[in-house]
Amino acid sequence: MPHAPLRIGATAALLLAASSPLTAAPPTPELALSISPLHTVDYDQPTKDEIKACKVEPEKVGSASSWVVRTADGKLLRRFSDTNGDNQPDAWCYFKDGLEVYRDVDTNFDRKADQHRWFNTGGMKWGVDKNQDQAIDYWKRISPQEIGEELVEAIKTKDQAAFERLLLSEAELRSLEVSPTLRAQFARRVQEAAKSFGELATRQQTLSASSRYIDFGAARPGAIPVPPGEDGPEAIVYEGASALVETNGKSEQLQLGVLIQAGEAWRLVDAPQIGGENVELSGVFALSRYSSTNPSAAAPPSDKVQELMEGLEKLDARRAGLPPQEAAKLIDQREELLLQLVQATDDPQLREQWFTQLADMYSSAAMEGAYPKGVERLDQLGKLLVKEKASSEVTAHIAYLRIWTDWILQSQNPKLDFARVQDNWVKQLQSFAKQNRGTADAAEACLQLGMTLEFAGETDESLEWYETLAKEYAGTPRGEKGRGAVRRLNSVGKQISLSGPTLDGRSIDLKQLRGKHVLIQYWATWYPSNKTEMAVINQALSKYAKSGFTVLGVNLDSSPADAKAYLAENRYPWPNIYDQDGLEGRLATEMGVMTPPLMILVNDKGEVVNRNVHVSELDAELKRVLR
Structure with missing residues (x-):
C-alpha cells in the first residue's frame, strides 16, 4: 500500500538542488533516509x-548524477538520481543488504513518480x-508468485480495482495465439471473475487483516501450440x-485457477476460491475440470462445435488481407x-460471444460499403437477443453498433x-x-454526444454530457476523458497543468x-491541417x-519517429511534449x-485566455492579449 504522498513530492526535491548535485x-x-518508498x-x-x-x-554514472547514502562500513542504502540533467530527482532507489530492491521513477520528469x-x-x-495518484493503474510486469501476493491483499482490503488489475485484459486476450474456443472461454471467465470478486471478498471470513501470503503452488506450466508452419x-x-x-x-489454500502469461506479465482468468475441498477448478488443456459437486460445469465443446470453429478459423485465414470487396464475398459463409x-x-x-462477432462483422462490413444488408442484419440480431434475454452489455453493444453504423453510412x-x-x-x-x-x-x-454538441457550438449542452460521463463512469478511460473535457471547457481564467518529456x-x-x-x-x-497551422504559428x-509570446507543442502520434521525421524537415523552434499513447x-x-487540431492560449500568469483558438484568429487574438 502507498505511504504518505509527501515524500517524493516535497522532501525528495531537496536532494538535488538547483545547482549540480555533484557540487x-x-x-x-537524516533527511535522505526520511524518504520512504511509495x-x-x-x-x-x-x-x-x-x-x-x-x-x-x-x-555520477553515465549521464546520471546522484546522491548515494551508505553506512559507515560502505553498504549502499539509497540512491536518488537525476537522469536527464534538470537537477531534479527522477529515480528514488532503495536497497536491502547492498542490493537494489525497489525504485520509484518519474519517467516524464514532472517531479511525480509514475x-x-x-x-x-x-x-x-x-x-x-x-x-500519478500513487495508485498503480496496471502491472507491466508481474510474476505468478506476486499475483498471489497481490490477490491476498486485494481480498483482505476488498479492493475490486486491485483485483481487476490482475485479470487478463481484452487487449491482452486479443494478442494471444489461441483458438476461438479458448478466447471466448477466457473472455467469459474473466467477466465472471470481475463480477463475483466483490461478493467473495465481502462474504469470506477466512482471510483477515493479519493474513499473509506464504507460497505459490502449481504443476509445471504448459505451452498452447500454434498450428504447424505459423509464427507467433x-x-x-x-x-x-x-x-x-x-x-x-x-x-489455508487460496485457489487462483488458471494463470496466463501475457507479455512480461502473468494474469488471472478466474475468480479466486478459498479452501481445497469441494472447490470447482477450471482448466485449459482439457477445457474443463470437474468438481464432485458439479460434474457438468464448464463442459468442453462438442465435436460439432470444434468442427465449426475449425471451419471459422480457416475462413478467417482466407479473409485476412483481402480487400474489403473481396472479403465481403465470404461474409455470408461466415454468417452461416x-x-x-x-x-x-x-x-x-459463449453464445453471446458468437452473437457479438456477428454484430461486429455486420457493422464493419457495412461501413466499408461492402455489405448493404449490414444495418438490416443488426436490427434483426438486436430483436433476437432481446427475445433470448441476453445480457445488457451485449444488447447495448448491438444497439449502439446499429446507431453508429447508420450514422457513418448517412454521413457518406x-x-x-x-x-x-x-x-x-x-x-x-x-x-x-x-x-x-x-x-x-x-x-x-455520452462521449460522442459531448463531442458532437461541442463541435456544433452547443457548449452548455455538451458540458452536461461530459459531466455525466465523468460522474457516472468515473475511473474508466471514457470517464476520465469526460473529466478532462469538463476541465478544458471550464478552463478560461484558470491555470492549467502541462508537463512531460x-x-x-x-x-x-x-x-x-x-x-x-x-x-x-x-x-x-x-x-494534415496541423502542418498548415504550424507554418502560421511560426x-x-x-x-x-x-x-513575450512563445509556443509549446503536444504531439499525439503513436510513434515518435513520425513526428521526429516531420520536424527534421520543418525545423520549428519550439519544444514538443510527446505522449506515445496519443489521444488515449x-x-x-x-x-x-x-x-x-486544438490550440489553447495561456497568458503570462499561466491562465487560459482562449481555450480554442482557430488558426485564422491567431494574429488578432495575439494582438488583443499582448497589447
Whole structure:
C-alpha cells in the first residue's frame, strides 16, 4: 500500500538542488533516509544511532548524477538520481543488504513518480501509475508468485480495482495465439471473475487483516501450440494454481485457477476460491475440470462445435488481407458458420460471444460499403437477443453498433441534409445513453454526444454530457476523458497543468514558461491541417516573440519517429511534449482532447485566455492579449 504522498513530492526535491548535485552541499543522512518508498517493500532502515554514522556522497554514472547514502562500513542504502540533467530527482532507489530492491521513477520528469519497480530479492513487479495518484493503474510486469501476493491483499482490503488489475485484459486476450474456443472461454471467465470478486471478498471470513501470503503452488506450466508452419508467441499457462496463506498460525489454500502469461506479465482468468475441498477448478488443456459437486460445469465443446470453429478459423485465414470487396464475398459463409455455432452451443455466455462477432462483422462490413444488408442484419440480431434475454452489455453493444453504423453510412452520402441527420443522431444517442446506463457503450455514447454538441457550438449542452460521463463512469478511460473535457471547457481564467518529456529527450513544464504568453498546440502528423497551422504559428512567433509570446507543442502520434521525421524537415523552434499513447494517453485525457487540431492560449500568469483558438484568429487574438 502507498505511504504518505509527501515524500517524493516535497522532501525528495531537496536532494538535488538547483545547482549540480555533484557540487551542491549534500543533504544530511537524516533527511535522505526520511524518504520512504511509495509502495510496500522490505528494505534497509537503519536505527537512529546507525544513521548518525551514515554518509551522503555524490556519484555520477553515465549521464546520471546522484546522491548515494551508505553506512559507515560502505553498504549502499539509497540512491536518488537525476537522469536527464534538470537537477531534479527522477529515480528514488532503495536497497536491502547492498542490493537494489525497489525504485520509484518519474519517467516524464514532472517531479511525480509514475512507475514503481521491484528488483532482486524484492521481486520483479513493474507497476505503472498513469494519472500519478500513487495508485498503480496496471502491472507491466508481474510474476505468478506476486499475483498471489497481490490477490491476498486485494481480498483482505476488498479492493475490486486491485483485483481487476490482475485479470487478463481484452487487449491482452486479443494478442494471444489461441483458438476461438479458448478466447471466448477466457473472455467469459474473466467477466465472471470481475463480477463475483466483490461478493467473495465481502462474504469470506477466512482471510483477515493479519493474513499473509506464504507460497505459490502449481504443476509445471504448459505451452498452447500454434498450428504447424505459423509464427507467433505460444501462450504459456498454469492450471490449478494456488497460494498458501497463513492467518494467526493457521494455513489455508487460496485457489487462483488458471494463470496466463501475457507479455512480461502473468494474469488471472478466474475468480479466486478459498479452501481445497469441494472447490470447482477450471482448466485449459482439457477445457474443463470437474468438481464432485458439479460434474457438468464448464463442459468442453462438442465435436460439432470444434468442427465449426475449425471451419471459422480457416475462413478467417482466407479473409485476412483481402480487400474489403473481396472479403465481403465470404461474409455470408461466415454468417452461416457463426449462426451454426450459436445453435450448437449450450453455454449462454459463449453464445453471446458468437452473437457479438456477428454484430461486429455486420457493422464493419457495412461501413466499408461492402455489405448493404449490414444495418438490416443488426436490427434483426438486436430483436433476437432481446427475445433470448441476453445480457445488457451485449444488447447495448448491438444497439449502439446499429446507431453508429447508420450514422457513418448517412454521413457518406454527398447529398445528405447534415443538420437533419446530425439532429437525429444526437436524439438517438441521448435515448440510448439513458436506456443503457452503466454499460461500456453508454459511456461511448455520452462521449460522442459531448463531442458532437461541442463541435456544433452547443457548449452548455455538451458540458452536461461530459459531466455525466465523468460522474457516472468515473475511473474508466471514457470517464476520465469526460473529466478532462469538463476541465478544458471550464478552463478560461484558470491555470492549467502541462508537463512531460519532449521529442528531443528533454522535459518541460508549462510553469517554466510563466511570464510569457504561450500557445499550446495539440497536433499529429496524421492530421494534415496541423502542418498548415504550424507554418502560421511560426510566422506569429517571428512577429510576436519579442513581445513575450512563445509556443509549446503536444504531439499525439503513436510513434515518435513520425513526428521526429516531420520536424527534421520543418525545423520549428519550439519544444514538443510527446505522449506515445496519443489521444488515449495522459496528455490528451487531462484536457479532454478529442481530436486535433486544438490550440489553447495561456497568458503570462499561466491562465487560459482562449481555450480554442482557430488558426485564422491567431494574429488578432495575439494582438488583443499582448497589447
